[in-house]
Structure formats: C-alpha cells, structure tokens
Amino acid sequence: MGDYYIGVDVGTASVRACVVDVSGKILSVAVKGITVWNPRPDHYQQSSEEIWSAVVYTVRAVISEAKVKPERIVGIGFDATCSLVVLGDRFQPVTVSLDGEESQNIIMWMDHRAQKEADVITATRHSVLKSVGGIMSLEMQPPKLKWLKQNIPSTWQRAAHLFDLPDFLTWRATGSLSRSLCSLVCKWGFQADSDGRLCWDDDFLALIDLGDLTENNHSKLGNLQQDVGSPCGSGLSNQAAEELGLIPGTPVGTSMIDAHAGALACVGCTPVASSHKETLADLDNRIxxxxxxxxxxxxxxxxxxxxxxxxxxxxxxxxxxxxxxxxxxxxxxxxxxxxxxxxxxxxxxxxxxxxxxxxxxxxxxxxxxxxxxxxxxxxxxxxxxxxxxxxxxxxxxxxxxxxxxxxxxxxxxxxxxxxxxxxxxxxxxxxxxxxxxxxxxxxxxxxxxxSTVYLCGGLRNNRLYVQTHADVLGLPVVLPEVDQSVLLGAAMLGAFASGKFDSLQSVMLAMGGQGSVVDPDAAVSSFHEKKFQVFLEMLGDQQKYRNMMKDVLRS
Missing domain, CATH: 1.20.58.2240 (Methane Monooxygenase Hydroxylase; Chain G, domain 1)
Known part of the structure; x- marks a missing residue:
C-alpha cells in the first residue's frame, strides 16, 4: 500500500478534485459546477460558501471512487482562479454586489468593473508596477479593492479579511491566515525578490488610497507569507477534516493560482520523442x-x-x-x-x-x-x-x-x-x-x-488548436499524458507538504510523467507569417480608428 495525495482545482465554472498516487497517476476525478452571477455588464461574482460546499462534495466523491482509505491520504493541495474573496470579522461573507446579495462575496478574476481604478493606479507610475509589465491590469486585486472602497463603502467598513481565492481555500481547510507568495506577488502588488525583500509597499498602498490596509500589520491582507507547497498551518482542522472525510492534521500545501499549478505539472513532464528530451535544467527555455x-x-x-x-x-x-x-x-x-x-x-x-x-x-x-x-x-x-x-x-x-x-x-x-x-x-x-x-x-x-511549448487545459484536447499553435509558433508542442495538469499541479503541492520529498523540483520530476510531441508543419510557415502581419495591422487599425473617434462624444 502506498501514499496518495488529493488535488483540488477551483476553476471559473466548476470545482474539480482528484486522488493521485506517488507517480502522478490520477486514480479518480470528480467535478461539481458552481454559479457565476453576471448581474451587470462586466460584473462577475461568486459565493465562497457555495465553492467550499463543492470542494467538500468533490473530495468525498474522489475518495469514494478511488477506494482509498482516508489515512492513506498524506497531503492535499489547492489551486483556484485569482478571484477576490471578502469576509467579515466572523469570517462571514460580505457582499461585493451593488445589488446587495450578501452571499455573493467574490469578485471574479474576469470581472472588468475596475477599469477606471486600474487606469488611475497605472498613472502613478509607481515602482510596484515594474513587476506587472508597467501597467496595472483591472483583473488584479488593487483596482478591485479600490473599486470596493469607492462604490460599496459599507462592504469596505465590514471587510476584515481579504483573500485571493486560493488562500481562502487553505484558510478554510486549516484555519491558517497565511498567504501564498504565488497569489500575493502575482495579483496583489506584494514585493518579493532575490535580495530578500518580502513586504507590502505601504507607500504604494497610500498612493492609491488604500493606506488603511496597512493597519494592524496588514491584517486584512495577510501578514504571514509562505512559499508554494510549504505546509499550511497544522494541516486539516478538525472541522474541515470531518467535512471532507479525511484525517485531522493531514498536511495541506500552500496554494497556487490555477494557471501556475498547471505550469508546475507541465514543466516536470518529460517529452517522449528522443529528439526533444529535456531535464529541469532546461526550465528557462520552456513556456x-x-x-x-x-x-x-x-x-x-x-x-x-x-x-x-x-x-x-x-x-x-x-x-x-x-x-x-x-x-x-x-x-x-x-x-x-x-x-x-x-x-x-x-x-x-x-x-x-x-x-x-x-x-x-x-x-x-x-x-x-x-x-x-x-x-x-x-x-x-x-x-x-x-x-x-x-x-x-x-x-x-x-x-x-x-x-x-x-x-x-x-x-x-x-x-x-x-x-x-x-x-x-x-x-x-x-x-x-x-x-x-x-x-x-x-x-x-x-x-x-x-525552444519548447507545453500545453495543458481543456483546449489541449482540440487537435486543430494544438497543431495551429505548433505551426504558428514554429515550435514543438508537448502534450502531457495526464490531461488534468492543473489538478495534478494542485496534488503536487500536497505531496510537497507531506514531507515525503526534499524539494518541489523533486516532486515535479517524480510525478510529472511523460508527454507526446506535436511538431510544426513547415509547409504553412510562410502562410502564417503573412497572416501574422495582417494580425498586427488589425491592431494598428483599431488603435487608429479609436484615435479618430476619441473626441466625437465631447463635441
């Protein structure tokens, strides 16, 4: 009898869970849909309570289907979309909806309500923006937080805990208020570098009118940061273990954003074709x-x-x-x-x-x-x-x-x-x-x-999508044999947290599996080159048309 790990992935429209063995083989998968509310144009909202209920359902389902005893589950990992979760002082949902639906306490990653706020933040030209390509995306959390403060002040006053969705899941599983560096540095403007800097930039928060979030040692944002996969708290809490049908104290890995979990699983995959063999030493050349x-x-x-x-x-x-x-x-x-x-x-x-x-x-x-x-x-x-x-x-x-x-x-x-x-x-x-x-x-x-492209997610199953990308990029495309890479990446976090591996890279090599290679067709390279030039011209044309019309509503 061996050890097993559970991976949980909260996507845009569903929650998925799996049981994985030490080789990375997925033994069972369960899926449950979750609601996306779209009450106004560009407003997309969800419920953290509904999402956790779906987590409970899918985890219990995969354990039952895999016929694995709970004590053989030695690690669990979570990933999710980079959506904003708002909770009150008793960890109750606090609405993010202009329509006052209290259970709708998540502003989704694809919500585009905060364009004006994103533009204002970009205009500051603060050094924090260097880590986001110089432009603050409205899909990140600072613009959404600024929007909440300006548009639903009652929510802002009641908000006691502001989570990225992956971190909400580890809190709900363990009771730990720690935050993942993955979410913080990618979506919240948190500063981390190889010189040892690990901090919130209070000047930036004050400049964008979020200075009140520095209070009480940034308690609303989180003041304990952890590397991905590191053990979270003391493992599963008694309450979460009972809900999930697992053993209290089961190690829980610090979470990741869903796309990053997919990348983690993919880059550990070994291409089958001998001409494309690589090791983790080639990581820098893989996208x-x-x-x-x-x-x-x-x-x-x-x-x-x-x-x-x-x-x-x-x-x-x-x-x-x-x-x-x-x-x-x-x-x-x-x-x-x-x-x-x-x-x-x-x-x-x-x-x-x-x-x-x-x-x-x-x-x-x-x-x-x-x-x-x-x-x-x-x-x-x-x-x-x-x-x-x-x-x-x-x-x-x-x-x-x-x-x-x-x-x-x-x-x-x-x-x-x-x-x-x-x-x-x-x-x-x-x-x-x-x-x-x-x-x-x-x-x-x-x-x-x-030099190499790895491809995962639902569209990896569309042969036209895969071959077209190989042809347009002129690069080999590797398709991992595991067609649930994001789930596998989540399970890898649980594997690392279990203490059975000495590094996350060791987990990637042990569980990454193999992948097939789709090579580009040289017969279409010149065709795609011309089409790509048309593609760039279309961008220029749209920008030109917008510039021509920019003053028409002011006249």
Missing part, C-alpha cells in the same frame, strides 16, 4: 500555455526578465527561488464558444455532430478537412487566406495590456452556411495562436529564449 476559458503563458527562469505589457517578473511565484513571467489572453475557450454558438449555422451543426457521436469542434475539424480537399488547398490553414480575426473581444491582457480593445472580423459576407461557421471557427483559433506568438515575440525581444 507553458494553460488554455481553458482564458489562456495563460507562463515561463519560469533563474534570472529576472522584465517584458513590457507582460506580467512579472514575479519572484518565487511558482518554484521557490525562480522568476516567472506571465502573458495571457482574457478569453480563449470562451471566445471559441461564443463565436461558434452565436453563428446562425451552429444549431444545425451541433445536431449533426451529436448524430455522429462527436463534439461540435471535432465535427468542425473534420468539416474543415473536407473543405480543404474540395477547394484544392494544400492544408486546412489556407482556407482563411481572405478571412481574419482579432481575438480580443474581452480586451487584451498582454502584450498590449489594453482591456478596452475589442474583437474584429474581416472577410464577412451575406452567407451564413456551415462552411462560413467553420471558417470563423478556424480563423478564431488562428487568431488566438497569433496572439500567443505576439506574446512570445515580446518575451524574446526582452531576453527570453524559448
């Missing part, structure tokens, strides 16, 4: 794309690299003692879902896919192959030679770092057939790949050298 509702692009390096418009460099956010840069696209899977489901031909296409026992995207992938043959094109990619998409329907996270950018489509006609839907679907996937290339180009311009 991980965590592709789901949104997409994150994470690279972990031994040295600090600043990239304009790209988040970071963050110290000890993923692997203790190393630096992280993080690019991203605010929508990816959600964008593909939106453009396809809103097309007039989607309903008929979905019916045909169901009849053939296929997911609608598998059906569209096959349909595109038939279109390429029918039109005598060398590859599917060439079908979009006259059709172009700019993908920032929900703003640009990086490298432009402009949340006000919007989507563009060039090449529309009066036709709305299944062929037109397939072209829109293909062009959207290509646009997301060009967005990734744009991010990587800026990273390399600043000094990164990237």
């Amino acid at each position: 991980v794309i965590i592709a789901g509702t949104s997409t994150c692009h994470i690279i972990c390096t031994r040295t600090s690299v600043s990239v304009p418009g790209v988040w970071g460099p963050y110290y000890s956010a993923m692997v203790p003692g190393m630096w992280v840069n993080e690019g991203g696209q605010s929508v990816a899977g959600r964008l593909i879902d939106f453009v396809t489901s809103s097309h007039p031909a989607f309903s008929e296409t979905k019916t045909k896919a169901v009849d053939r026992g296929l997911h609608e995207y598998e059906y569209l992938n096959d349909h595109l192959q038939q279109m390429a043959v029918r039109n005598h094109f060398q590859t599917v990619a060439h079908l979009t030679h006259g059709f172009h998409v700019w993908p920032d329907f929900h703003g640009n996270r990086s490298p432009v770092a402009d949340a006000s950018l919007r989507g563009m489509i060039c090449g529309l006609s009066l036709s709305a057939t299944e062929d037109d839907l397939a072209l829109l679907y293909l062009a959207t996937i290509q646009a997301l790949a060009y967005g990734t290339r744009h991010i990587i180009a800026e990273m390399e311009k600043s000094g990164h050298m990237i």
Whole structure:
C-alpha cells in the first residue's frame, strides 16, 4: 500500500478534485459546477460558501471512487482562479454586489468593473508596477479593492479579511491566515525578490488610497507569507477534516493560482520523442500555455526578465527561488464558444455532430478537412487566406495590456452556411495562436529564449488548436499524458507538504510523467507569417480608428 495525495482545482465554472498516487497517476476525478452571477455588464461574482460546499462534495466523491482509505491520504493541495474573496470579522461573507446579495462575496478574476481604478493606479507610475509589465491590469486585486472602497463603502467598513481565492481555500481547510507568495506577488502588488525583500509597499498602498490596509500589520491582507507547497498551518482542522472525510492534521500545501499549478505539472513532464528530451535544467527555455476559458503563458527562469505589457517578473511565484513571467489572453475557450454558438449555422451543426457521436469542434475539424480537399488547398490553414480575426473581444491582457480593445472580423459576407461557421471557427483559433506568438515575440525581444511549448487545459484536447499553435509558433508542442495538469499541479503541492520529498523540483520530476510531441508543419510557415502581419495591422487599425473617434462624444 502506498501514499496518495488529493488535488483540488477551483476553476471559473466548476470545482474539480482528484486522488493521485506517488507517480502522478490520477486514480479518480470528480467535478461539481458552481454559479457565476453576471448581474451587470462586466460584473462577475461568486459565493465562497457555495465553492467550499463543492470542494467538500468533490473530495468525498474522489475518495469514494478511488477506494482509498482516508489515512492513506498524506497531503492535499489547492489551486483556484485569482478571484477576490471578502469576509467579515466572523469570517462571514460580505457582499461585493451593488445589488446587495450578501452571499455573493467574490469578485471574479474576469470581472472588468475596475477599469477606471486600474487606469488611475497605472498613472502613478509607481515602482510596484515594474513587476506587472508597467501597467496595472483591472483583473488584479488593487483596482478591485479600490473599486470596493469607492462604490460599496459599507462592504469596505465590514471587510476584515481579504483573500485571493486560493488562500481562502487553505484558510478554510486549516484555519491558517497565511498567504501564498504565488497569489500575493502575482495579483496583489506584494514585493518579493532575490535580495530578500518580502513586504507590502505601504507607500504604494497610500498612493492609491488604500493606506488603511496597512493597519494592524496588514491584517486584512495577510501578514504571514509562505512559499508554494510549504505546509499550511497544522494541516486539516478538525472541522474541515470531518467535512471532507479525511484525517485531522493531514498536511495541506500552500496554494497556487490555477494557471501556475498547471505550469508546475507541465514543466516536470518529460517529452517522449528522443529528439526533444529535456531535464529541469532546461526550465528557462520552456513556456507553458494553460488554455481553458482564458489562456495563460507562463515561463519560469533563474534570472529576472522584465517584458513590457507582460506580467512579472514575479519572484518565487511558482518554484521557490525562480522568476516567472506571465502573458495571457482574457478569453480563449470562451471566445471559441461564443463565436461558434452565436453563428446562425451552429444549431444545425451541433445536431449533426451529436448524430455522429462527436463534439461540435471535432465535427468542425473534420468539416474543415473536407473543405480543404474540395477547394484544392494544400492544408486546412489556407482556407482563411481572405478571412481574419482579432481575438480580443474581452480586451487584451498582454502584450498590449489594453482591456478596452475589442474583437474584429474581416472577410464577412451575406452567407451564413456551415462552411462560413467553420471558417470563423478556424480563423478564431488562428487568431488566438497569433496572439500567443505576439506574446512570445515580446518575451524574446526582452531576453527570453524559448525552444519548447507545453500545453495543458481543456483546449489541449482540440487537435486543430494544438497543431495551429505548433505551426504558428514554429515550435514543438508537448502534450502531457495526464490531461488534468492543473489538478495534478494542485496534488503536487500536497505531496510537497507531506514531507515525503526534499524539494518541489523533486516532486515535479517524480510525478510529472511523460508527454507526446506535436511538431510544426513547415509547409504553412510562410502562410502564417503573412497572416501574422495582417494580425498586427488589425491592431494598428483599431488603435487608429479609436484615435479618430476619441473626441466625437465631447463635441
């Protein structure tokens, strides 16, 4: 009998849990949906109580399915989206809703209500901004906190504990008020570096009118910071253990943001193809794309690299003692879902896919192959030679770092057939790949050298998405054999906290597994080069149009 670990991942729309053995093999997975409230444009809210109930449900379910005795579970780890949780002095939910729904106490990562506040913070040009590419994103916590203070003063007065969602989960599991460096340095403006600096910047907080958060040794923000995976408190509290069906004191690893957990699992994966074999010594040259509702692009390096418009460099956010840069696209899977489901031909296409026992995207992938043959094109990619998409329907996270950018489509006609839907679907996937290339180009311009791409998340299962990224980037794409990398990363935190490993890198090597390699097709490199140039022109055009219209509402 061996040891086992539990990983819990709180995503945008669901909570997932798994049981993992010491080799990284996932024995069982359970999923439970959670509510996303969207009461006003750009306002996205959740409930911490509902999320914890879903955690309890999924953990009990995976233990039962795996048929593992609770005493064999020797570590548990949590990851979650970087959403803001507000609790009162008795740890009760405090509303973040303008409509007063008390249970809705989470402002989600994708909430865009705080654009004005983000712009004000960026305008300070404070040195804290150096660690976020020079621009404060409205998806981070300082703008959301500033918005709360200005717009719901009653909530601000009652708020006693302000958590990033991953840290809320470890508090709920252990009672410890410690915070993860991953969340703090990536989303809260906390300062950490290789010279030993580890602190809140009180001047910055005062400058952005959040100086009251420095009171009582920053108690609302957290005054105990820990490396990812380090043991949290004294392990599971009696109450949490009873709820989860586990043993009190079971070690709990300090949490991570969900994308970083996926990256942690991916970079420990060994490519199967001998020509692409790497070790953890090559970590600096790997970028991980965590592709789901949104997409994150994470690279972990031994040295600090600043990239304009790209988040970071963050110290000890993923692997203790190393630096992280993080690019991203605010929508990816959600964008593909939106453009396809809103097309007039989607309903008929979905019916045909169901009849053939296929997911609608598998059906569209096959349909595109038939279109390429029918039109005598060398590859599917060439079908979009006259059709172009700019993908920032929900703003640009990086490298432009402009949340006000919007989507563009060039090449529309009066036709709305299944062929037109397939072209829109293909062009959207290509646009997301060009967005990734744009991010990587800026990273390399600043000094990164990237030789391999690792890809995880829900979109890793879409063969067209994967191959398109390999082709557009001109780089091999590694797909870990474990298709639940984010969950595995969470379980790795529990494994490290258990004390069975001497370092987080040891956990990554022991549990990372292997991965298959998808190589780029050189036959489409020149085509994608031209399309990428069109992509950049579309950005310039949108900026030009906006500049032309900027004064029209003032006249």
